[in-house]
Amino acid sequence: MPSKSEILAQQEIIKKLTHALEQQADVQGRIYSFIEAQGSTGEKQTQLRGAADIDLFVGLRPDDYSETLSLPATERHRALDVTLDDIVEKWFIPAIQDLDVHDVQKTFSQHPYLSLKMDGLDIDILCCFDISQDEIMSKGPITAVDRTVHHSRHIADSLTERMREDVRLLKSFVRASHAYGDMCAVGRMGFTGYALELLVVASGSLDGALKALAALDQAPHDPLNRSLEQLKKIPAFRDNIIFIIDPVDTGRNVASSFSPRAYRWLKKRIQEIRSAEKAGKHKVALDAFLESSIPTANLPDWLVPHALAYEFTSDGSVHYTILRDKLYRLARKVSSQLKRERTGEPRFGNILIEVYFENAMFSIGFLIESPAAEESYERRGPPAELVEGAREFRSTHKEVSERDGFLWTIERRKWTDAFALADNIVNRNPINGLTHNPDRGIVSARVLNALYLYAVPVESILLEQWQGFKE
Numbered sequence: 001m002p003s004k005s006e007i008l009a010q011q012e013i014i015k016k017l018t019h020a021l022e023q024q025a026d027v028q029g030r031i032y033s034f035i036e037a038q039g040s041t042g043e044k045q046t047q048l049r050g051a052a053d054i055d056l057f058v059g060l061r062p063d064d065y066s067e068t069l070s071l072p073a074t075e076r077h078r079a080l081d082v083t084l085d086d087i088v089e090k091w092f093i094p095a096i097q098d099l100d101v102h103d104v105q106k107t108f109s110q111h112p113y114l115s116l117k118m119d120g121l122d123i124d125i126l127c128c129f130d131i132s133q134d135e136i137m138s139k140g141p142i143t144a145v146d147r148t149v150h151h152s153r154h155i156a157d158s159l160t161e162r163m164r165e166d167v168r169l170l171k172s173f174v175r176a177s178h179a180y181g182d183m184c185a186v187g188r189m190g191f192t193g194y195a196l197e198l199l200v201v202a203s204g205s206l207d208g209a210l211k212a213l214a215a216l217d218q219a220p221h222d223p224l225n226r227s228l229e230q231l232k233k234i235p236a237f238r239d240n241i242i243f244i245i246d247p248v249d250t251g252r253n254v255a256s257s258f259s260p261r262a263y264r265w266l267k268k269r270i271q272e273i274r275s276a277e278k279a280g281k282h283k284v285a286l287d288a289f290l291e292s293s294i295p296t297a298n299l300p301d302w303l304v305p306h307a308l309a310y311e312f313t314s315d316g317s318v319h320y321t322i323l324r325d326k327l328y329r330l331a332r333k334v335s336s337q338l339k340r341e342r343t344g345e346p347r348f349g350n351i352l353i354e355v356y357f358e359n360a361m362f363s364i365g366f367l368i369e370s371p372a373a374e375e376s377y378e379r380r381g382p383p384a385e386l387v388e389g390a391r392e393f394r395s396t397h398k399e400v401s402e403r404d405g406f407l408w409t410i411e412r413r414k415w416t417d418a419f420a421l422a423d424n425i426v427n428r429n430p431i432n433g434l435t436h437n438p439d440r441g442i443v444s445a446r447v448l449n450a451l452y453l454y455a456v457p458v459e460s461i462l463l464e465q466w467q468g469f470k471e
Contacts, residue, residue, distance in 0.1 A: 001168060002049045010041050010052060013118055016099060017056055024095035033059035033130035038148045040193050043156040046167045053122040057148065059130035069142065084127050085112040092125050107319035110144045115319055136249050150248040151194050158201040166206035169289060170196045176291040177269050179262040182321050185294060185356050186454045187259025188328050195244045195254045214270040216242040223247045264458035296445040299452055306466060308419055309365040309444035310426050311437045318433030323362060326431045327355045331364045334425045338368060338418050343379050348418040350461050356447035362434060365447035369466050371418040381407035
């Protein structure tokens with residue numbers, strides 16, 4: 001639990017920022033409904049000691065933007081971007097000019113908002129529309145964050161002081177597992193505070209929430225008590241793996257963006273806690289709630305030839321979530337090309353990827369099944385009965401054979417070294433805001449350990465089958 005002085009310091013920052021925004025609004029004649037802190041440091045008060053941030057919401061009245069909101073969906077989204085960008089540029093940024101803030105960035109999620117640091121805390125100042133929960137349920141929100149105010153009220157009204165402590169313990173467990181929110185190291189996105197709060201509210205205790213979390217892939221959390229089969233039939237939910245349905249908007253799955261890898265890892269960690277408790281190893285169970293850094297130890301010697309990482313430094317001009325997403329896209333591009341030749345045949349086997357970052361340092365890591373490939377491979381061509389295609393294939397390739405109804409040839413590989421191909425792809429795809437470092441440091445060591453220690457145990461890949469594996 002945060003100390004009294006920590007809570008007071010947070011409240012003082014909220015007060016200063018709110019006052020600055022109100023003053024600037026008065027100067028400019030801006031109209032708004034409210035300026036309130038949301039999230040764990042707002043009305044809910046579920047923040048952890050030393051791990052809090054502040055989300056300051058400025059509520060706008062829909063009637064004041066009726067012309068924009070009456071536009072067709074695509075035009076409305078673009079017009080809202082322009083409107084909210086104008087608010088950030090002409091209201092939020094001028095309002096904080098005289099405050100002791102740094103790392104100020106205008107960034108973008110669904111719409112523009114302002115990100116900054118003040119007294120060591122990460123702070124986001126963003127707009128939402130002040131609409132009722134009934135409107136959200138019947139028509140949907142105007143922006144994704146319109147629900148947040150109702151989230152805060154629902155959780156604040158539902159939690160007892162004991163349950164607040166259980167929420168903090170559950171958050172501590174997920175953070176200690178490195179599977180929390182947008183700082184997740186086991187998949188692109190981990191479990192959010194709101195999702196964990198909902199599980200505690202529904203179950204009434206930490207133990208109940210852990211049981212519910214571990215069973216989510218079979219027993220969804222839904223205020224309407226719909227089964228997994230019923231939820232899967234809803235088009236918007238068809239590809240979702242687990243379900244935590246939002247009581248503020250039952251057409252929304254809070255868990256839709258959570259990485260399957262993060263969920264499988266948490267489920268495994270919960271099973272480990274249960275096993276430790278049954279064996280009387282209470283310290284092992286307690287340690288699962290204590291956050292520590294991802295190890296930087298060297299990988300086992302047999303795995304080193306399969307491991308590759310790239311390290312980057314941010315120049316601070318682009319928000320970390322944008323850089324994270326771009327690095328995941330780059331990692332997936334590398335993985336796709338390493339797995340298969342341009343003709344579709346296997347190239348370097350199975351590939352595991354992960355992204356890790358801390359402060360201004362970012363890294364992408366790969367575990368590659370077969371880092372070296374033969375100089376040539378057998379390529380399957382068109383069906384032999386496809387006359388035109390078969391004729392063209394024979395004219396293009398010197399040695400062609402026929403088998404199982406298809407034409408085949410031997411193709412020479414352009415790339416036989418997985419690391420060289422990966423280098424080529426990374427070097428040809430620079431990311432704005434990141435500088436590629438020639439050397440690997442702590443974040444590279446951590447991304448590779450996250451793959452080895454956290455990802456591999458919950459993936460379907462058996463390292464024992466990889467070339468070069470040794471006991």
